[in-house]
Amino acid sequence: MTRNTDTGDDSGDAVTDGGVTEDPSGSGFSPIAALNDRFGSDFVESSQFWLPPFLLVGLFVYGAIIWNFLISLTDFSGFGNPNYGDLDLEMYTRALAESGFVDAAVNTFILLVGFTLVTLGLGLGLAILVDRNIRFENTFRTIYLLPMSLSFVVTAQFWAWMFNFNNGVINIVTSSLGLGRVDWLGNPDIVLWAVMFALMWQFAGYAMVVYLAGLRAIPNEHYEAAKVDGASTVRMYWRVIIPQLKGSTISASVVLMVFALKAFDFLYSLVGGYRPPNGADILATKMVREAYANLNWAYASAIAIALFLMTLGIVGPYLYYQYNRGNL
Amino acid sequence: MSDDARTDGGTVSETSAGASDGALSGVDGYRVLLYLGLLGMLAFFLIPIESGLVTSFKTSSGVTGSLPFAPPTGATFTLGKWQAAFDALGRGLVNSALYAIPATVISALLGSFAAYGITQSDWKPKYKAPILALFVAGIFIPYQAVLVPLSQFWSMVPLEESLGFLWSLGINDDYVGIVELIVTHVAYGLPICTVLFRSYYKNMSEEMIEAARLDGASIRRIYRRIVLPLSGPMFAVVLIYQFTQIWNDLLFTLVLVQTESSAAAPIVLILAGLGTSLEGQDFALRMAGAFIAALPTLAVYIAFGEEFAEGVAT
Numbered sequence: 001m002t003r004n005t006d007t008g009d010d011s012g013d014a015v016t017d018g019g020v021t022e023d024p025s026g027s028g029f030s031p032i033a034a035l036n037d038r039f040g041s042d043f044v045e046s047s048q049f050w051l052p053p054f055l056l057v058g059l060f061v062y063g064a065i066i067w068n069f070l071i072s073l074t075d076f077s078g079f080g081n082p083n084y085g086d087l088d089l090e091m092y093t094r095a096l097a098e099s100g101f102v103d104a105a106v107n108t109f110i111l112l113v114g115f116t117l118v119t120l121g122l123g124l125g126l127a128i129l130v131d132r133n134i135r136f137e138n139t140f141r142t143i144y145l146l147p148m149s150l151s152f153v154v155t156a157q158f159w160a161w162m163f164n165f166n167n168g169v170i171n172i173v174t175s176s177l178g179l180g181r182v183d184w185l186g187n188p189d190i191v192l193w194a195v196m197f198a199l200m201w202q203f204a205g206y207a208m209v210v211y212l213a214g215l216r217a218i219p220n221e222h223y224e225a226a227k228v229d230g231a232s233t234v235r236m237y238w239r240v241i242i243p244q245l246k247g248s249t250i251s252a253s254v255v256l257m258v259f260a261l262k263a264f265d266f267l268y269s270l271v272g273g274y275r276p277p278n279g280a281d282i283l284a285t286k287m288v289r290e291a292y293a294n295l296n297w298a299y300a301s302a303i304a305i306a307l308f309l310m311t312l313g314i315v316g317p318y319l320y321y322q323y324n325r326g327n328l
Numbered sequence: 329m330s331d332d333a334r335t336d337g338g339t340v341s342e343t344s345a346g347a348s349d350g351a352l353s354g355v356d357g358y359r360v361l362l363y364l365g366l367l368g369m370l371a372f373f374l375i376p377i378e379s380g381l382v383t384s385f386k387t388s389s390g391v392t393g394s395l396p397f398a399p400p401t402g403a404t405f406t407l408g409k410w411q412a413a414f415d416a417l418g419r420g421l422v423n424s425a426l427y428a429i430p431a432t433v434i435s436a437l438l439g440s441f442a443a444y445g446i447t448q449s450d451w452k453p454k455y456k457a458p459i460l461a462l463f464v465a466g467i468f469i470p471y472q473a474v475l476v477p478l479s480q481f482w483s484m485v486p487l488e489e490s491l492g493f494l495w496s497l498g499i500n501d502d503y504v505g506i507v508e509l510i511v512t513h514v515a516y517g518l519p520i521c522t523v524l525f526r527s528y529y530k531n532m533s534e535e536m537i538e539a540a541r542l543d544g545a546s547i548r549r550i551y552r553r554i555v556l557p558l559s560g561p562m563f564a565v566v567l568i569y570q571f572t573q574i575w576n577d578l579l580f581t582l583v584l585v586q587t588e589s590s591a592a593a594p595i596v597l598i599l600a601g602l603g604t605s606l607e608g609q610d611f612a613l614r615m616a617g618a619f620i621a622a623l624p625t626l627a628v629y630i631a632f633g634e635e636f637a638e639g640v641a642t
Contacts, residue, residue, distance in 0.1 A: 040451025045547045049445030053438045053518050054459060060515035061466045064474035064481070071476055082480075129366055140366055142633045143373055149629035149636060150622050151576030153596040157618035158376040161383060161396065161611050169379050169396045201376065209641045258468045265578040265596075272604040287472045291479075292583065301476045308473040315468040319461055 065308060072301035082297065091302035100286065101303065107192055108282040108310070111263065114193075116256045119200045120249060123207020128237060130208065131215045141212075145205035152202075152265035159198040160185070160270055185270070188279025195280055199266065203259060207252050214248030215241065254318045261311055264288060283307045384409055384615035391612050406612075413616035416602060420595030421620070424575055427506045427594070431513035432570045438514065439521025439566060440559055444551055446522075447529040448537060460526070466519030471579050474516075479583060482508050502592040505585040509594070512584065513574045520573075521566050524639065528562040529555070568632050569639030572625050595621045 032044045072091050076082035095101040126144055130137055147155060162169050163184040171181045184194040218241060226236040264284040267276040274289040276282075283303055291300035379397045386394065390404025400406075442463070446456055488495075488504045495501045532555070540550050581594045588598045599621045603614035629636055 036451075039455050042449035042547060043451040043455075046445040046449035046451065048548070049441040049449075049551070050459070051445070053442035053522065054463075056438070056515050057463065057466050057518050060478075060512070061469055061474065061519070062462065064477040065469070067477035067480070068473055068475075071480075126369060129362065129369070132362055134362065134366065138633075140370065141637070142630075143370055145633070145637060145640075146377075146626075146629065147373060148640060149572055149625050151578070151596055151625065153576070153578050153599050154618045154622045155376075157599070157614045158380045160609075161380060161615060162376050164396075164611065167392055167396050167611075169375060172395060172397075201373065205373070206640055209637050213641055254468070258470070261470050262472075264472070265576075268578060268582070269600045272601045284470065284472055288475065288579070288582075291476055292586075297476050304470075304473045304475065307470050311468055311470050311473075315465060319465060322464075323457070323461070 068301050068304055068308075071298055072305050074298050076298040076301075077296045079295070091299050092305075094299065095302055095306065100281070101283075104281045104283050104286040104303075105306065107280065108261065108284070108307075110192060111196060111199075111282060112257050112260045112310075115196045115199050115203075115260045116253050118196065119203050119207050119256050120252060122200060122204040123252065124211050124242070124245070126204060126208040127211035127215055131212060141208070144208055147202040148205050150202070152263075153269040155198065155202050156266050156269035159194075159201075162198075163194055185277050188277075191277045191280045195263070195267065195270075199260070199263060203256060207256065210248050210252040210255075211245060214245045218244050250318065250321065254314060257314050258311060261307060283310075380615040380618060383612055384413075384619060386612050388610070388612065409610075409612040409616040410620075413602070413613055413620055417595050417598055417617055417620050419591075420593055420598040421624075423506065423592050424594040424596070425624075426503075427509040427513065428571060428574045431510045431517065431574050432567055434510070435514045435517035435521050435570055436563060436566045439518055440525045440556070440563070441551075442518065442522040443525030443529050444555055445547075447526050448532070448550075448555060449547055463519045463522045466516075467523060469516075471516065475579075475583055478512065482584065500591040502585070502590045505590065505592045508584045509580060512580050513577070516580075517570050517574065521570060524566050524569070525559070525562055528559070532558065564632065565635045565639045568628055568635045571628060572636065575625055 036043050070084060070087070071082050073087035073089065074082045074084060075086065075090065130141055130144075134140065161167075163171075165171060165181060165183055165186070168184075170184060175181050182190065185191050222240055222244070223236070226240045231239065261282075262284060263282060267280060267282070267285050268274065268288075271277060274285070274293040276285045283306060287300050287303040287307060290296045290303060375397065382399045383391055383396060385405055385407070386400045387404050387406045387408075390400050390406075394400070394404060446460060446463075487507060488501060491504060491507065494503070536554055537550055540554060545553070576596065578596045578600060581597045582600075585592055585594060585597060587593065588601050599614075599617050602617045603610040603612075
């Protein structure tokens with residue numbers, strides 16, 4: 001942050017001069033000069049670059065969220081238009097009283113925490129394996145990351161087949177181990193964990209890439225110092241290396257949690273419809289179902305606000321953390 | 329250097345076992361275990377894909393009658409499912425490309441503009457920070473939080489009427505959904521594009537730009553002459569990442585195009601309902617369809633794996 005401010009001020013002086021000599025029209029036009037005075041010498045001239053994208057994002061992202069909140073206060077459902085004259089919190093009280101909403105919120109939370117933890121764990125393991133000076137490193141890395149390039153719609157097809165009761169790979173393995181067949185997607189107590197497993201398969205490569213970058217940023221002296229101390233490999237990682245991966249862990253968890261909140265595409269494609277398997281309903285699927293299958297627009301908007309607040313609870317502290325470290 | 333340190337680290341545990349000399353340890357127990365672990369994980373990541381691939385070549389009796397990971401034999405081998413999947417998905421392939429490619433290019437360009445305007449020009453950091461924070465936070469917004477307004481917005485905008493000249497050319501007016509998808513994906517893809525470009529521009533050499541500014545070059549000219557030509561590597565990263573994201577996304581297609589019977593239905597929308605009917609599920613067809621839908625992103629990934637990894641890691 002300090003570095004940034006310094007360079008900003010330095011070049012700022014240089015350019016103020018350049019700007020004045022170059023731009024004769026600027027002297028006559030006082031509003032622009034006033035804006036530049038207030039915000040910095042290039043504010044107006046640079047706005048042709050950042051302002052249009054910023055307005056687009058402002059309208060579609062932040063404008064839409066505010067609009068969504070307004071709709072959630074109405075009683076809008078079915079066809080027609082929302083009536084903005086009659087605003088209340090009815091949809092929120094209705095949500096809290098509905099067991100379907102509470103179940104979906106609990107499932108969302110379980111998926112969020114469980115998926116993030118197992119994916120980080122597997123990703124860290126993969127990163128350490130790949131970082132051990134192996135041959136064909138690129139090939140291993142490429143294949144581990146490959147599922148990440150696939151669509152949720154595609155991986156859902158694969159996993160619907162993997163979890164198939166009669167012919168799926170998973171049940172072939174469990175029954176050959178003498179554990180018998182399990183109805184992975186049909187049993188409401190299990191299905192969420194099966195989904196978590198499939199999502200872990202898809203995103204472990206991502207966690208690996210983030211951790212690998214973190215591992216490579218650790219100076220060699222730390223490895224050597226641990227070696228001189230006579231620490232075993234396991235002990236070296238546990239005591240010396242992993243504590244230094246805090247930054248990687250934080251940024252990877254934020255991204256993974258947000259992915260878990262968005263797992264709608266996967267669950268929709270798994271069954272080819274708005275109703276996910278019993279026991280795997282999360283807020284993301286419930287919101288879309290209420291809106292586009294049941295036409296309960298206002299209620300869906302209220303669920304969306306709940307989802308948004310969950311995201312904010314994760315991303316807000318993260319942004320603050322990044323801001324304090326000068327990364328913003 | 330780092331390699332040395334780590335190889336040695338591995339050998340330490342080995343010497344404690346007693347036998348081998350670090351220099352000679354081509355094959356030692358530790359390395360064998362390491363590679364076994366690596367290969368085991370390789371199998372873990374490839375089995376769902378392998379099982380899908382062999383299944384897509386099987387007849388219906390082959391699907392139920394053989395192990396899911398065993399290749400089809402003579403009598404159970406068929407290309408019919410691929411043919412059927414291609415017949416169902418072919419138009420979706422074209423439709424997806426129609427919005428994925430323009431949306432990718434436009435969002436990358438606008439993201440580069442925004443990042444340049446914020447990063448390489450001089451105005452006060454305390455005013456830049458909130459604007460940047462809004463871009464960064466925009467990456468993480470769950471799309472559900474904007475869906476209902478988005479539907480409302482597109483139903484209020486008279487896009488279909490204003491594009492009348494297209495429909496008079498004989499283009500099916502379902503394709504208004506493609507235009508909506510382009511604008512929507514650009515708007516929601518912009519935050520990540522901006523942040524990716526920003527991290528690149530922040531580390532760009534400042535001497536050249538400052539020299540150009542002292543010569544009186546305008547901000548627009550500096551972008552065209554210096555920054556844009558130097559942005560090539562980052563454009564590769566952003567274009568690949570964005571293309572994959574947009575091609576793979578289902579939610580917006582579901583909301584904006586709605587039905588797979590629409591003439592403008594993207595491939596993911598058709599695939600999501602493929603092979604599922606009242607009589608049961610045709611898994612061979614679903615697998616073949618999955619591969620056809622994944623082909624463009626797989627090709628991009630295999631050709632540009634490094635850039636993709638860089639995109640996701642940032």
